[in-house]
Amino acid sequence: MNPKWWKESVVYEIYPKSFMDANGDGVGDLAGIVSKLDYLQDLGVDVLWLTPVYDSPDHEGGYDIRDYRKIMDKFGKMEDFDRLLEEAHSRSMKIMLEMPFNHTSNEHPWFQESRSSKKNDKRNYYIWREGRGSGFPNNWGSYFGGSVWEFDADTEEYYMHLYSHRQPNLNWDNEKVREEAYQIVKFWADKGVDGFHFNSIAHIVKTEGHDDEDTGNAQHMPVERAYQMFSSLDKVNGIVKRLYEEIGEEYDIVAIGEAAGLDPSQTLDSISDEPGKANMVLNSDHMLLSHSSQGIGRWTDKTWTLLDVKQSISHWQTVLHGHGWNANNLADHDQPRSVARFGHTGEYRELSAKMLATLLMTLEGTPAIYQGEELGMIGGGFETADDFRDEETLNFLDHASENGIDEAEALRLAKRNTRDAGRTPMQWDASSHAGFTTGHPWIKLAPGYEEINAEAAVADPDSIFHYYKKLIELRKVSQTLLYGEYRLLLPLDPHIFAYTRTFEDETLLIVLNFFAETPTFKCPDRLCERPREFLFGNYEPGVTQGSDFELRPYEAAIYRLG
Incomplete structure (x- = not known):
């Protein structure tokens, strides 16, 4: 199993712009993060993953970087970052930086x-x-x-530019570019940063060739069909290995690679426990199930099915077992909230949020909570085109207008799928602007913050916050949840996601009802003929005898099998 600190950690992703504003200008900042470190320590997370904090004109959420060695003015100064690093380390929390090397700002x-x-x-x-x-x-x-x-x-x-025209792609075939990047990473490692998430690393080297597919009637090859054009993993492996050589083995850092659009088998040569390769791979296939492959990406009514979700997650769990390590998440700053996507935003919001928390914390791999998921935040609240800030969303609305798409229909799709839905300010309390800022927030708050906020959640022992906290505690003391092998059960059941985790002589059974109906769990392979001990769940213990039992709406349960 080869224990590592990053395998046994729980990551918390912070989108600084929307986390906490300390100076009242309406934009989150580094000082704001420092002010909430005790909250994060109480939750029990180990690693704070910051999306880009570098100097940027901020046209594209800070991913358009103008200077990799400076802090964006909106977020503070380097002294603020140094204090954040020191304060986090004093609480035994680590800092992991997002490092987008596919492109820079056009102002770089x-x-x-x-x-x-x-x-x-x-x-x-x-x-x-x-x-x-x-x-x-x-x-x-x-x-x-x-x-x-x-x-x-x-x-x-x-x-x-794979993304915005303001984000020109770096040429990683140029050795000078590689040297620049290595020195940037070393600069932050020397400061004491504990890890890096290499954004879109699979795509930093492009393949040669032009017009390798017929686009039919489309003017441009849909990006979903051109993934492999943007990938050259053999070269990427060499780049990561060289990066570790440049930094040196004296740095105990973790490196996470991003692999959207790739099959897990394509990443096996890229990840390892040892220096010289990425340590974990983050995939978002299950979050892209609602995206179209017809060139319209997220701007569709396409939805997921539980069969697709189970197949996607299980594929990564089984292929990487014993060969690599998963980084697991259900939401991030580029996606709608997990409760809005996979759960229920009405009467079952809390139950469904707890069910999803159970899934995230019991898969094999390192879990990453996105800010506000521990509160069951739902995002949204956008009414007009003027409410959006995301360039991708605004581009879609412009495209829709230019191509005669009904304005109301385009707005509906934008509200349903926008990245802004995951970027509304963190909801700290029921006061004005949810305690996020004393000024005017850079983007609208989501509705319902008067009830859905951190102050209320911390005070309520039955809240989603405390459910996450207990799950984190359970994961840290369970070798089976940390290192046990995953095995999917009932792959064709349309309502229930069930699986086992087995380590040495212990087997845990995890049963999740993804819907408001009350399906019957039919335990396969005579598993439930063994004694079954209830360990944790979002309801009081139900039936623990017999192989078949009815599940309650959005029920989640963890059992130890004798």
Whole structure:
């Protein structure tokens, strides 16, 4: 099992802009995070994962980086980061930074030089191509719609951007770019940072080739079909290995790679317990089940089925067992809230949030809670196009308007699927602006914060907060939950997600009802003929005798089998 601190940790993802505002300007900041460290320590989390805090014009949530060695003005100064690091470490919590190396801001000095002349020393820091005839260099589609290519009139060539046109892609085939990146990581490691989440690392090296698929009637190859064009894992493996060599083994850091769109088998050569490879891989396949593969991405009414969710999660659990390590999550800053997506936002909100917490904390791998999930936050509350801040959402609304899509229909899809739904401010109390800021928040608050807030949750021993806290405590003392092998049960049951975790001579049975109905759990393989001890759940213990038993709405239960 090869124990490691990062395998036994619980991660908490913080989107700083929406977490806590200490200076009243309406934007969360580093001092705000420091002010809530006792709350996070009480919850029991071990690692604070910060999305980008670097200097940025902030057109794209801080992922458009202008200087990797400075702090964004909105978040404070380097002294504020140093204090956060010191205060977290004094509470035995670690800090993990998000490190987006696929692209920079178009305001980064490297890009300003790169676009100044074809002969500039930094021209090859980015990916430039001549047009093909009167069109784009190829037909690859961007995540944010349209082409991955943006024309630069000064040098009469196109530069690549997988996301916003303000985020030009770095050229990782250039050894100088690699050296720059290695030195940036070492800069933060020298400060005492404990880990890095390498955003979109599978896509930092692009394959060669153009127009490798027929797009049919589409102008651009849908990005969902072009994943492999954006990936060259053999080269990525070498990059990560070199990164560790540059940092040195004296740094006890964790590295998480992101693998959206890839099969787990494609990551096996990329992850390992040992230095030289990424330690964990984060996939979001189960959160992308509502995305379309027809070039419209998230802007669809497509929904998930429990069979799809079980298949997606189980595939990663079984393929990586004994070979790699999963990083598990059910929500992040790019997705709607997990309760809104997989649970219930009405009368069963608390039960469904606890059920989802049980799933997250009992899978094999390191769990990552997204800020506010421990409160059952539901997000949303957007009424008009003016309420949105997310560039991807605004691009979709513009595209819809230009292509004659009904305005009300486009707005409905935007409200349903926007990334902003996961970015509404953290709800600290029932006061004005939910205690997030004394100023005017940069984005609207979600409805219901008067009841759904941290102050109320901490005071209520039966709250979702305390349920998470008890699950975290259980996970930390259970070798079976930490290292036990996962086995899916009832793969074709449309209502129940059930599985076992087995370590040495102990087997735990986890049974989750994903809906408000009351299905009967039919225990397979004579498992439940063994004595069954109730360990934890979101209801008082039910039937613990017999192989078949009825589940209550959104019920979650963990049993030890004798």
